[in-house]
Amino acid sequence: MAQTLQLPIIDLASSDRISTALSIRQACMECGFFYLINHGVEGDLLHEVLEGNRIFFALPLEEKMKLARKEHRGYTPLYAENLDPSSSSKGDSKESFYIGPLEDTTRGCLNQWPAEEILPCWRSTMEDYYKRVLNAGKRLISLVALALNLEESFFYDIGASNQPNGFLRLLHYPGDLGPSGENMYGASAHSDYGMITLLASDGVGGLQVCREKTKEPRVWENVHCVPGAFIVNIGDLLERWTNCLFRSTLHRVIPTGQTRYSIAFFLDPNPDCVVECLKTCCSESYPPRFPPIRSGDYLEERFKLTYGS
Numbered sequence: 161m162a163q164t165l166q167l168p169i170i171d172l173a174s175s176d177r178i179s180t181a182l183s184i185r186q187a188c189m190e191c192g193f194f195y196l197i198n199h200g201v202e203g204d205l206l207h208e209v210l211e212g213n214r215i216f217f218a219l220p221l222e223e224k225m226k227l228a229r230k231e232h233r234g235y236t237p238l239y240a241e242n243l244d245p246s247s248s249s250k251g252d253s254k255e256s257f258y259i260g261p262l263e264d265t266t267r268g269c270l271n272q273w274p275a276e277e278i279l280p281c282w283r284s285t286m287e288d289y290y291k292r293v294l295n296a297g298k299r300l301i302s303l304v305a306l307a308l309n310l311e312e313s314f315f316y317d318i319g320a321s322n323q324p325n326g327f328l329r330l331l332h333y334p335g336d337l338g339p340s341g342e343n344m345y346g347a348s349a350h351s352d353y354g355m356i357t358l359l360a361s362d363g364v365g366g367l368q369v370c371r372e373k374t375k376e377p378r379v380w381e382n383v384h385c386v387p388g389a390f391i392v393n394i395g396d397l398l399e400r401w402t403n404c405l406f407r408s409t410l411h412r413v414i415p416t417g418q419t420r421y422s423i424a425f426f427l428d429p430n431p432d433c434v435v436e437c438l439k440t441c442c443s444e445s446y447p448p449r450f451p452p453i454r455s456g457d458y459l460e461e462r463f464k465l466t467y468g469s
């Protein structure tokens with residue numbers, strides 16, 4: 161039986177920014193996961209978005225397939241994604257729907273939306289949520305900069321968090337998978353690719369983390385949902401930036417027999433931002449472990465491995 165992990169709680173509205181930044185530093189060095197409270201997204205909106213999630217996935221498959229994923233936006237059916245490209249499973253037992261930046265100035269608006277007659281007000285609810293969670297993520301990133309002994313505006317100044325690449329992913333893990341094979345995961349073991357992820361869920365369990373990704377056998381611990389709080393985790397690009405000081409932790413979703421809905425918001429740097437080791441995270445005796453890389457190129461490569469295309 162997996163143990164439950166006690167994660168630290170970070171208060172985004174705390175007036176003591178220095179001690180909040182120190183708590184973030186400790187959480188990101190030790191585990192790479194924490195709860196975020198007082199983030200400015202009201203419980204009512206969270207509830208409405210999770211309800212919107214449920215009604216979208218309840219549509220007939222044919223209706224959902226009209227919005228099949230293009231340019232990383234839209235619907236991905238069951239088993240079409242494999243978050244652990246090294247595994248031989250037939251794919252993750254989840255379906256998802258992606259919403260990208262709302263004002264995509266370079267490529268016009270690429271998002272796909274269900275027709276208003278089919279799901280009235282659905283788009284406006286999702287857009288409202290997107291804006292709120294983006295705002296919370298940007299405020300959090302300022303504190304992350306402080307936690308790294310940088311100016312609060314650092315990620316903005318280097319072009320990472322102004323016009324960031326924010327993606328909302330609505331997720332549905334069906335409870336009843338029928339006579340499923342072995343190696344079946346809702347989301348197989350992976351780390352997130354970008355900067356930070358803010359996750360909301362309906363409270364159904366299944367999320368697990370493995371704190372030591374290089375240790376065998378892997379030890380998995382349960383992460384519980386705290387009502388109203390986001391579960392936040394660090395992504396691989398922030399791990400690269402920090403020369404592995406901050407940890408992008410392996411996680412997965414196991415089937416529990418219960419239907420589960422969640423919404424992940426991936427706050428990734430602007431695609432043109434170059435991610436290179438921060439000055440505060442290396443020294444002569446601890447040189448940079450990764451070469452600089454353009455964020456867009458790194459993310460594109462990771463997406464290709466996940467979708468096999």
Ligand SMILES: O=C(O)CCC(=O)C(=O)O
Nearest residue numbers: 331347352367413422424
């Ligand atoms: O649904 C969850 O709890 C986690 C989802 C996740 O890890 C992901 O989409 O990257």
Ligand SMILES: [Fe+2]
Nearest residue numbers: 350351352411
């Ligand atoms: Fe993830």
